[in-house]
Amino acid sequence: MANSPITDVIFDFCGVLLDWNTRACLEGKFPDDVVNRICANDDPCGFFHYEDRMDAGEDLADILPDVRREQGDELAAIFEYYIAHYDDALPRTLPGMVELLEDLKAHGYGVWGLTNWSHETFHLAFEKFPRLEELLQGTVVSGVEKMHKPNADIYELALNHFGLTAGNCVFFDDTAKNIVGANEVGIHGLLFENALQARESLAQLGVRL
Structure with missing residues (x-):
């Protein structure tokens, strides 16, 4: 892989291209103590677990009864x-x-683009940030495909869909397990920190900008 020339760069969305901030959506709309509990790192309210199910292809209508049963009507x-x-x-x-x-x-x-995102909400990314849609040549969305990073099938589907060779691709994600998944199918997976670090990492792989 180290000797393969890089021709293409694949990007995750939330935490890489976009700032994703659950608190920004809820703050001021619900009590602070409730928002703090929802946004706690250990996910005591299960919000990110339920969202992950949506990212894997489930519909909100099918998940809500579980939220209600497990967390109560308010949550x-x-x-x-x-x-x-x-x-x-x-x-x-x-x-x-x-x-x-x-x-x-x-x-x-x-x-x-390659993102774990619900088919019900992904359209908002391009509606709110149309420049991303203009720039990206294609995007694979987990909730549409009912496949989910870090499983190999979604990386392989993206490569086939985009017509790319794994060893010629770099993939940036902010989640370590998704980098492992990319590396396992032969893509150069790199953990994203910020734009400057991304440029430096690409330069080390021979990308000249």
């Missing part, structure tokens, strides 16, 4: 609100990332 109503106002959880593109996509394309590299 089920807040989860439903969260999904209905999901664009509020996407405050901005991350600094320098639109410019990185632009530079890659200007220098002849392919740029693509």
Whole structure:
């Protein structure tokens, strides 16, 4: 892999291209103590577990009864609100990332998207940030395909769908297990920190911008 020339760069969305902030959606709408509990790292309210199920292809309508049974009516109503106002959880593109996509394309590299995201809310990313849709040459969405990072099948589907060779691709994700999944199918998986680090990592692989 180290000797393969890089031709294409694949990007995760939330935490890489986009700032994803559940708190931004809920703060000021619900009591602070409830919001703090929902957003706690150990996910005591299961919000990120339920969202992960949506990312894997399940519908909100099928998940809500489980939220209600497991967490109660109040949290089920807040989860439903969260999904209905999901664009509020996407405050901005991350600094320098639109410019990185632009530079890659200007220098002849392919740029693509691969995201764990619900089919019910993914459209908001491109509606709110149309420049991303203009720049990306294609995007594979887990909730549409009913496949899920870090499983090999979604990486292989993306490669086939985009017409790419694994060893010629870099994949940026902010979640370590998704990097492992990419590496296992032969893609150069790199853990994302910020746009500057991404540029430096690409340069080390021979990408010239």
